[in-house]
Amino acid sequence: MTNYIDEFRDKVVMQKIVERLCTYSGRNIKIMEVCGTHTMAISRLGLRSLLPKSIELLSGPGCPVCVTPTSYIDSATELADNKDIIVTTFGDMMRIPGNESTLLYKKAKGCNVQMVYSPLNAVDLARENPNKEVVFLSVGFETTTPVIALSVYKAKSEGIKNYSVLTANKTMPEAIKTLAGDEELAIDGFIYPGHVCAIIGTDFFSYLSYNMEKAGVVAGFEPLDILYSINTLVKNITEDNYILENMYSRIVKKEGNIKAQQKVFEIFEPNDAVWRGIGMIPNSGMGLRDEYEKFDAAKKFNIKLKVSPEPKGCLCGEVLKGKKRPSDCKLFKTRCTPENPVGACMVSSEGTCAAYYKYGDGQIS
Amino acid sequence: MENIITLAHGSGGSATLRLIDQVFKKHFNNDILSMGDDCARLNIGNAKNIVFTTDSFVVTPIFFKGGNIGKLAVCGTVNDIATSGATPLYLSCGFIIEEGFSIDELEEIVESMSNTARECGVQIVTGDTKVVQKGAADKIFINTSGIGIVPDGINISGRNAKVGDKIIISGTIGDHGSCILLERENMGLQAKIKSDCAPLSSLVQDMLKITSEIHVLRDPTRGGVATTLNEIAAQSKVTILIHEDKLPVKLEVQGVCELLGMDPLYMANEGKLLCFVPAEKADVILNTIRGNKYGENAQIIGEVVKAGEPKVLLHALSGGIRIINLLAGDQLPRIC
Numbered sequence: 222m223t224n225y226i227d228e229f230r231d232k233v234v235m236q237k238i239v240e241r242l243c244t245y246s247g248r249n250i251k252i253m254e255v256c257g258t259h260t261m262a263i264s265r266l267g268l269r270s271l272l273p274k275s276i277e278l279l280s281g282p283g284c285p286v287c288v289t290p291t292s293y294i295d296s297a298t299e300l301a302d303n304k305d306i307i308v309t310t311f312g313d314m315m316r317i318p319g320n321e322s323t324l325l326y327k328k329a330k331g332c333n334v335q336m337v338y339s340p341l342n343a344v345d346l347a348r349e350n351p352n353k354e355v356v357f358l359s360v361g362f363e364t365t366t367p368v369i370a371l372s373v374y375k376a377k378s379e380g381i382k383n384y385s386v387l388t389a390n391k392t393m394p395e396a397i398k399t400l401a402g403d404e405e406l407a408i409d410g411f412i413y414p415g416h417v418c419a420i421i422g423t424d425f426f427s428y429l430s431y432n433m434e435k436a437g438v439v440a441g442f443e444p445l446d447i448l449y450s451i452n453t454l455v456k457n458i459t460e461d462n463y464i465l466e467n468m469y470s471r472i473v474k475k476e477g478n479i480k481a482q483q484k485v486f487e488i489f490e491p492n493d494a495v496w497r498g499i500g501m502i503p504n505s506g507m508g509l510r511d512e513y514e515k516f517d518a519a520k521k522f523n524i525k526l527k528v529s530p531e532p533k534g535c536l537c538g539e540v541l542k543g544k545k546r547p548s549d550c551k552l553f554k555t556r557c558t559p560e561n562p563v564g565a566c567m568v569s570s571e572g573t574c575a576a577y578y579k580y581g582d583g584q585i586s
Numbered sequence: 587m588e589n590i591i592t593l594a595h596g597s598g599g600s601a602t603l604r605l606i607d608q609v610f611k612k613h614f615n616n617d618i619l620s621m622g623d624d625c626a627r628l629n630i631g632n633a634k635n636i637v638f639t640t641d642s643f644v645v646t647p648i649f650f651k652g653g654n655i656g657k658l659a660v661c662g663t664v665n666d667i668a669t670s671g672a673t674p675l676y677l678s679c680g681f682i683i684e685e686g687f688s689i690d691e692l693e694e695i696v697e698s699m700s701n702t703a704r705e706c707g708v709q710i711v712t713g714d715t716k717v718v719q720k721g722a723a724d725k726i727f728i729n730t731s732g733i734g735i736v737p738d739g740i741n742i743s744g745r746n747a748k749v750g751d752k753i754i755i756s757g758t759i760g761d762h763g764s765c766i767l768l769e770r771e772n773m774g775l776q777a778k779i780k781s782d783c784a785p786l787s788s789l790v791q792d793m794l795k796i797t798s799e800i801h802v803l804r805d806p807t808r809g810g811v812a813t814t815l816n817e818i819a820a821q822s823k824v825t826i827l828i829h830e831d832k833l834p835v836k837l838e839v840q841g842v843c844e845l846l847g848m849d850p851l852y853m854a855n856e857g858k859l860l861c862f863v864p865a866e867k868a869d870v871i872l873n874t875i876r877g878n879k880y881g882e883n884a885q886i887i888g889e890v891v892k893a894g895e896p897k898v899l900l901h902a903l904s905g906g907i908r909i910i911n912l913l914a915g916d917q918l919p920r921i922c
Contacts, residue, residue, distance in 0.1 A: 224837070224841075226840065226841075226844065230903055232831055232903050232905075235903055235904045235905065236904070236905050239904060239905055239906075257922075258847075258920065258922070264908060265849075265902065265908065266902050266903070266904045266906055266908075267900070267901075267902040267904060267905075267906025267907050267908035268904060268906055269906075270906045270907050270908065271904060271905060271906040285922065311918075311919075312916075312918035312919060313918055315918075316594070316914075316915065321587070322587055323587075325592050325593065325594065325915075326587050326590070326592060328592070328593075329590050329591065329592040329593070330588075330590065336918075338771055338773055338919055339773075342772070361922055362922055364922035365922045416922055417922075444902075444903055444904055448904065558914070559600070559913070559914030559915075560594070560600055560601050560604065560914040560915075568914075570847070570918050570920070571920075578911065579909070579911045579913075580908040580909050580911070581907075581908050581909035
């Protein structure tokens with residue numbers, strides 16, 4: 222019986238594909254993966270150390286925590302200072318540095334900050350603590366937004382009034398389109414995020430492939446998913462085949478997950494969003510619709526997101542766009558380490574700098 | 587920001603090591619402490635080769651599949667002594683108990699400690715009990731300290747890894763860490779995973795009967811195999827290479843880790859040991875370990891490849907090489 226793990230980790234098949242990729246003798250090509258989980262998986266596989274130098278793998282802004290502006294963390298830590306508020310968050314956000322503090326520090330000082338595995342746990346907390354306000358830090362891409370939408374829906378239908386979300390949700394398509402159009406970056410092809418596509422389907426990326434003449438693959442996360450996808454992408458790039466191929470069809474359908482899309486549409490609407498290091502990208506964020514404003518922590522607690530400059534020397538912005546590697550940043554591994562991160566790319570578990578720090582940059586013999 | 591202790595300091599990764607260096611070693615430093623092994627080796631008068639160790643146990647939940655905090659407290663200290671090559675002899679145990687804790691549960695824990703101690707032939711010879719107000723402790727904390735004697739001719743230390751040594755793990759990795767994670771967090775996942783909590787003194791004795799040429803022994807507890815290998819690489823100043831296809835991982839543990847985005851290499855083990863042995867002894871040691879009930883799934887997982895630079899590398903399934911680094915804090919589950 223297939224368990225969808227062993228078959229996709231067949232060492233013999235993996236090594237055959239790697240051998241084939243190593244025979245590539247065409248022009249230099251640049252492939253960008255735009256999902257933090259892909260960045261981590263490629264690093265874990267040790268792929269960069271195997272591929273020929275002419276196939277360059279770049280990491281894009283696929284880490285939802287990394288692209289959240291510093292001022293969002295400042296707002297979160299301010300909320301934590303309020304004794305009547307329980308701040309709930311995915312674990313990743315705990316160590317992200319704001320301008321003054323981190324949530325982990327606030328927790329250690331006695332503020333009520335709790336790590337949750339799901340926003341539905343945060344709704345449970347709100348139910349169990351009627352005298353406190355529970356705020357969930359709503360950060361994520363299309364994969365995560367549906368369950369956050371569900372949490373707001375649940376809270377409303379149960380009449381829970383002490384639950385709200387501080388939104389910094391983002392969507393991938395416009396950001397990827399911006400990167401695809403960047404002539405300096407000159408990306409030849411994209412590895413599209415498998416789980417985002419599982420939710421939103423593949424139409425947008427098909428359109429992008431055809432109209433912007435960039436080959437693309439929707440890839441899963443097992444070693445063979447990634448290797449097959451890179452192999453297919455290299456072939457399509459060299460043949461000028463500007464199409465999208467769905468290589469994660471066991472999970473991703475052309476139309477995506479309709480139920481999830483409907484739930485998100487019910488609760489959220491698109492807005493313009495600031496991506497840390499990139500700037501404002503129109504229609505790339507998600508905010509709560511007016512009828513759900515009672516669950517909007519920014520309105521409830523009168524929070525205005527400020528623009529804050531990047532820390533001096535921090536190259537997170539360039540790294541997120543794939544224009545620089547972590548090793549190009551003077552702070553990488555010197556002042557900026559996982560224990561003392563200067564930028565979010567280092568401390569988030571999906572961050573490019575964290576992947577390079579943890580797994581190396583592929584220059585190992 | 588003020589310089590304060592955070593949860594990252596308790597996870598056994600780089601934050602913990604820095605705290606030990608910058609605070610504890612700074613003030614406590616002496617030749618014995620700076621050896622860096624799990625046990626201190628002491629000579630007292632005519633008694634040579636005494637080893638002494640201590641450990642505290644704060645696990646939540648206190649009862650879990652495969653054991654409880656008491657069994658863990660005995661195994662943890664017995665295993666630290668055993669992996670120094672010594673026969674564990676005597677333990678102390680100190681209890682810090684929260685007001686309101688059930689005496690029936692306390693007795694269940696204590697009985698479990700007694701059974702485990704009897705299995706390893708150690709005696710609990712001294713102890714202490716403190717009770718604190720509600721909220722000042724999380725139900726029950728236990729500290730155990732222990733002593734043992736290392737036989738003559740046995741020199742096992744994290745500093746002794748040599749180029750060419752083969753590295754053996756005595757069984758599947760990540761069982762305890764996954765078990766605790768599932769039981770502590772209400773994630774709605776069901777899996778047949780139980781803690782591997784077990785005393786390893788008999789296993790070590792079996793190994794020492796075969797050869798005295800065991801260079802390094804350590805139990806990969808908090809922080810997992812990855813953290814322990816990094817500690818040994820740093821102590822011995824060597825580069826270690828591990829082969830991903832040789833790592834024994836239970837299917838259920840792999841499944842849970844995949845779902846949550848965790849890596850079994852960093853998950854705690856409480857009934858496993860890592861050993862570094864000369865290549866020519868590796869097969870016979872492997873078979874000896876497999877002959878013990880706690881070592882059925884033992885595997886040779888790697889080797890020491892170079893001296894000089896402390897590094898731990900993984901030969902991945904793809905054929906590529908990448909680093910196995912220390913974590914800064916706890917592993918965190920995936921967001922998307």
